[in-house]
Amino acid sequence: MHKMTENIAKETRRELKTLTGAQIFLECLKEEGVNEIFGYPGGVILHIYDELYSCDFIKHYLVRHEQGAIHAAEGYARVTGKPGVALVTSGPGACNTITGLANAYYDGYPIVVFTGQVASNLIGNDAFQEADIVGITRPCCKHNYLVKDVKDLPRIIKEAFHIATTGKPGPVVIDMPKDVLVNKTEFIYPEKIHLPGYNPTYNGHPLQIAKALNLLYKAERPVIMCGGGVIASEASEEIFKLAKVLNIPVVNTLMGTGGFPQTDELSLGMVGMHGTYWANHAVTNCDVLFAVGARFSDRVTGKISKFCCDAKIVHIDIDPCSISKNVPVDIPIVGDAKSILGDMLGIINPQEIQKKAEDKFCWIQQINEWKKKKAEPTVNSHKLNPLKVIEQIYEETKDKNPVIATEVGQHQMWTALLYKFDRPRNFVSSGGLGTMGFGFPAAMGAQVACPDRLVINVAGDGSIQMNIQELATCVHYNIPVKTFIINNGYLGMVRQWQERLFNEHYSHTVMTGPDYVKLAEAYGATGFRVEKEEDLIPTIHKAIETPGPVIVDFIVESMEAVFPWVLAGEPICNVLLCKGQNKCQKHNCDNCI
Amino acid sequence: MRHTLSVLVQNEAGVLSRIVGLFSGRGFNIESLTVAPTQDAEYSRITIVTIGDDGVIEQICKQLNKLINTIKVMDITGEGNIERELVLVKVAAKEEDRSEILRIADIFDAKVVDATPKTYTLEAMGDDIKIKSFIELLRPVGIRELVRSGKVAISREVQLMTTGAK
Numbered sequence: 134m135h136k137m138t139e140n141i142a143k144e145t146r147r148e149l150k151t152l153t154g155a156q157i158f159l160e161c162l163k164e165e166g167v168n169e170i171f172g173y174p175g176g177v178i179l180h181i182y183d184e185l186y187s188c189d190f191i192k193h194y195l196v197r198h199e200q201g202a203i204h205a206a207e208g209y210a211r212v213t214g215k216p217g218v219a220l221v222t223s224g225p226g227a228c229n230t231i232t233g234l235a236n237a238y239y240d241g242y243p244i245v246v247f248t249g250q251v252a253s254n255l256i257g258n259d260a261f262q263e264a265d266i267v268g269i270t271r272p273c274c275k276h277n278y279l280v281k282d283v284k285d286l287p288r289i290i291k292e293a294f295h296i297a298t299t300g301k302p303g304p305v306v307i308d309m310p311k312d313v314l315v316n317k318t319e320f321i322y323p324e325k326i327h328l329p330g331y332n333p334t335y336n337g338h339p340l341q342i343a344k345a346l347n348l349l350y351k352a353e354r355p356v357i358m359c360g361g362g363v364i365a366s367e368a369s370e371e372i373f374k375l376a377k378v379l380n381i382p383v384v385n386t387l388m389g390t391g392g393f394p395q396t397d398e399l400s401l402g403m404v405g406m407h408g409t410y411w412a413n414h415a416v417t418n419c420d421v422l423f424a425v426g427a428r429f430s431d432r433v434t435g436k437i438s439k440f441c442c443d444a445k446i447v448h449i450d451i452d453p454c455s456i457s458k459n460v461p462v463d464i465p466i467v468g469d470a471k472s473i474l475g476d477m478l479g480i481i482n483p484q485e486i487q488k489k490a491e492d493k494f495c496w497i498q499q500i501n502e503w504k505k506k507k508a509e510p511t512v513n514s515h516k517l518n519p520l521k522v523i524e525q526i527y528e529e530t531k532d533k534n535p536v537i538a539t540e541v542g543q544h545q546m547w548t549a550l551l552y553k554f555d556r557p558r559n560f561v562s563s564g565g566l567g568t569m570g571f572g573f574p575a576a577m578g579a580q581v582a583c584p585d586r587l588v589i590n591v592a593g594d595g596s597i598q599m600n601i602q603e604l605a606t607c608v609h610y611n612i613p614v615k616t617f618i619i620n621n622g623y624l625g626m627v628r629q630w631q632e633r634l635f636n637e638h639y640s641h642t643v644m645t646g647p648d649y650v651k652l653a654e655a656y657g658a659t660g661f662r663v664e665k666e667e668d669l670i671p672t673i674h675k676a677i678e679t680p681g682p683v684i685v686d687f688i689v690e691s692m693e694a695v696f697p698w699v700l701a702g703e704p705i706c707n708v709l710l711c712k713g714q715n716k717c718q719k720h721n722c723d724n725c726i
Numbered sequence: 727m728r729h730t731l732s733v734l735v736q737n738e739a740g741v742l743s744r745i746v747g748l749f750s751g752r753g754f755n756i757e758s759l760t761v762a763p764t765q766d767a768e769y770s771r772i773t774i775v776t777i778g779d780d781g782v783i784e785q786i787c788k789q790l791n792k793l794i795n796t797i798k799v800m801d802i803t804g805e806g807n808i809e810r811e812l813v814l815v816k817v818a819a820k821e822e823d824r825s826e827i828l829r830i831a832d833i834f835d836a837k838v839v840d841a842t843p844k845t846y847t848l849e850a851m852g853d854d855i856k857i858k859s860f861i862e863l864l865r866p867v868g869i870r871e872l873v874r875s876g877k878v879a880i881s882r883e884v885q886l887m888t889t890g891a892k
Binding site: 267268271272275276279296328329330331452454457458 | 791
């Protein structure tokens with residue numbers, strides 16, 4: 134009773150304001166600490182845009198396509214860990230968010246997307262620009278809401294931000310009918326959240342943690358697999374300490390890039406379809422796989438029946454669904470990676486570590502042997518080699534702590550393989566959904582979040598054209614993203630598959646693009662072209678030093694392919710290192726113990 | 727294997743489509759599904775009968791739990807629990823079959839809820855086996871129409887064993 138009166142007193146102390154839904158929307162964003170949003174206006178959300186007209190606490194970035202807004206919000210979330218926010222209109226505006234939502238859902242990044250909706254009394258009447266957005270987005274977001282009463286709006290927004298940022302983060306959609314934005318109510322931002330069905334587990338079970346640690350002590354050939362969850366839970370420091378104190382080599386998934394420093398001697402780099410030879414062999418031959426925040430995607434496991442078949446698997450994940458979904462797990466630990474790894478570090482016993490130190494030393498030596506098998510460029514030509522370009526980008530920018538975004542395709546894999554990421558949240562790339570066109574708007578969002586940092590988007594000539602319109606946004610707001618196009622005149626990754634698997638039938642993968650230098654200039658940005666190796670370093674520097682958005686068009690060898698390469702459905706130890714290589718023996722591979 | 731899942735959800739618009747969408751999107755089977763509010767109108771009980779191996783059932787339960795509106799998921803498969811289904815059957819009631827139909831109804835504790843010169847409509851209630859045998863026995867007579875409610879189920883409370891005085 135006493136508490137209740139206290140609460141009432143608290144409420145009355147707050148200034149009770151009667152506001153429209155549109156005003157409440159902005160007040161809620163303020164309460165959530167949102168300073169920047171990406172959006173695109175349209176009929177039913179004009180009331181919000183009218184409020185934004187005189188709003189001084191939120192900076193709105195007008196994108197050129199709604200898909201760009203969602204990717205930008207995700208890029209923003211990826212580099213900051215804070216939720217990205219996007220605002221779009223009903224119907225087509227809302228439908229254009231789907232790819233972005235699915236992308237954020239797959240890779241687990243927090244965004245909150247507000248969509249306009251036709252007035253409540255028109256819903257279901259096939260009104261102009263009506264779409265059942267709650268229905269359409271249901272399978273591609275963590276949760277969604279249709280606001281039916283302006284009184285519910287603050288609660289829903291509060292819940293949405295909570296859901297987006299807790300547990301396994303993800304996108305949440307709020308569909309707001311026009312009348313909800315016009316209607317008035319007293320604005321109270323709720324302090325508490327009541328979601329009886331949503332209660333993510335953060336603390337790992339102590340017994341499971343002890344069991345896992347015990348297994349790692351006893352392991353002779355252990356490997357740690359660092360997934361995207363390490364980055365989401367900010368567990369880089371913990372995983373680093375654990376790997377170091379136990380002397381265990383670390384592979385990373387594409388999403389886990391930067392979770393463990395790739396320049397460290399224990400880092401084996403990426404595992405999976407385009408994983409390094411030694412990472413794939415280490416995982417295949419390990420006796421204990423310690424997976425942290427990874428979900429065992431088919432791009433990581435290859436042929437499931439041959440994946441870690443002799444190893445015990447420990448799996449930490451905050452999402453119970455990802456445990457034993459694809460690969461059976463021996464010791465599952467549901468919870469937050471940071472907290473669980475912290476618990477492990479807290480109870481670690483130095484004497485136990487010594488017992489198998491010798492074996493672990495030998496194991497690392499074996500891995501060092503495998504490290505000699507490095508994939509080299511496979512094509513000799515007078516043209517620039519794309520691997521050389523990426524390596525040079527790394528050399529020239531590594532000391533600047535840049536954010537590196539990529540699109541999807543060969544350039545993405547080369548970047549993941551050749552650029553050594555030492556810190557989390559510096560690599561922004563579409564993993565699960567593999568969305569071409571993600572990189573550029575995501576880089577834009579990242580740059581908005583970190584205006585003083587160097588943000589580079591490594592792109593292909595295919596992907597860049599999927600969201601090139603955002604160059605106008607970058608120019609408009611002077612968002613100085615540097616886009617490096619690895620231009621090989623093909624949809625390179627598809628071409629690579631066609632070369633090996635479809636008798637060199639380059640069916641619809643040849644691409645002529647525009648003149649990217651002129652295109653950049655047409656948009657009001659700066660463009661450079663590099664065709665010769667001697668221009669490589671100076672142009673990279675010039676691009677970085679030029680203020681504002683820049684596009685550099687690297688004309689590279691067309692026939693270069695991404696190696697290492699494990700063909701789809703093969704065991705991941707079956708690593709091809711160059712174009713001619715054939716299959717090998719045990720598990721169909723050549724270098725197993 | 728066939729499993730009966732009892733899912734407690736918030737009684738809100740769209741919750742059912744989240745659940746059904748999850749099943750179709752992930753390729754899980756639904757054999758039957760019933761939904762109705764519980765004693766507390768804020769919550770609904772969904773009973774789903776589904777088929778899958780242990781791994782699939784585990785995924786289904788986890789995925790259901792992951793939905794924000796899901797409060798609790800229970801697998802209440804097996805003899806330890808109470809399962810019931812209601813069936814309404816309209817059968818052809820020819821002169822020579824009428825007494826046979828009534829005899830079958832009697833065996834299964836079924837009621838005649840509608841009768842015309844040409845048809846009987848029977849209502850029966852029971853578990854899987856009972857409903858199945860009831861339908862099979864009626865089949866030779868000629869089933870015109872058959873409507874099943876889908877299964878509802880409730881867990882059985884643990885019986886306290888009385889061990890007698892020492």
